[in-house]
Amino acid sequence: MSLTGFKARNHPQQRTRDEVDDRRTPREMFAELHRWHEFTVDAAASEDNALLPIFWTIETDGIAHSWRGHRVWCNPPYSSIGPWVEKAWRETRHNGCSSVVMLLPANRCEQPWWQTHIEPYRDRGIPRDEVVLSTRFLAKRLRFDGPDGPIRSAKNSGPPFGCVLAEWERTA
Numbered sequence: 009m010s011l012t013g014f015k016a017r018n019h020p021q022q023r024t025r026d027e028v029d030d031r032r033t034p035r036e037m038f039a040e041l042h043r044w045h046e047f048t049v050d051a052a053a054s055e056d057n058a059l060l061p062i063f064w065t066i067e068t069d070g071i072a073h074s075w076r077g078h079r080v081w082c083n084p085p086y087s088s089i090g091p092w093v094e095k096a097w098r099e100t101r102h103n104g105c106s107s108v109v110m111l112l113p114a115n116r117c118e119q120p121w122w123q124t125h126i127e128p129y130r131d132r133g134i135p136r137d138e139v140v141l142s143t144r145f146l147a148k149r150l151r152f153d154g155p156d157g158p159i160r161s162a163k164n165s166g167p168p169f170g171c172v173l174a175e176w177e178r179t180a
Contacts, residue, residue: 032057033083033111034150041173045109047081052092075099080108089113090121093174097125100139100176108176114145115169126174138180144173 038059041047050063051070059081064070070082071091076099084092089112099105116122130143150171 032152033059033081034152035059037150038081041081041109045079045081045107047109048078049075049080051075051080051082051108052084071095074103075105075108076103077106079106082108083111086113089116090119093121093125096174096176097139100178105176106178108174110174110176112172112174113169114172130174138178140177140179142175142177144175146171146173 042059047060048062049070050058050060051073053059053063054065058065064073066085075095080096080099082092082096092110093112096105096108096110100108117127126141126143129141131141149169
């Protein structure tokens with residue numbers, strides 16, 4: 009057997025870093041959350057997918073900004089979730105951020121960022137340093153959009169994973 013002329017291809021579910029990091033929040037889902045939480049900033053957006061008038065992009069770096077006084081919406085870049093989860097804890101525990109709601113992939117619960125900053129504290133009903141962390145696993149897979157329209161996986165337009173909302177809320 010000869011491999012001459014063979015062109016390697018990624019599996020249909022494999023994505024480039026840009027595709028992984030530009031999973032746009034479905035607007036209908038965001039609108040419902042925004043009615044409840046009244047977000048003041050979209051912490052990980054781009055010029056063309058921001059959901060709020062105040063937003064930070066990769067260039068303006070939402071992790072570098074203070075979240076003090078904000079109610080934060082964050083659909084973080086999925087290639088680097090850990091720093092965003094750590095930032096949510098820091099800002100709600102120590103820096104006066106009143107709440108953070110983060111959309112996360114539900115298939116990464118074994119990752120260090122989940123095991124360190126979410127699993128030990130989620131849904132316990134006991135404030136950790138005056139911050140309550142709740143999680144809500146979504147019943148259906150979201151249908152994200154990418155920069156050029158719907159993201160397509162091998163079988164449908166949904167991603168190959170479910171999602172969870174992590175919600176940090178200051179209690180005092």
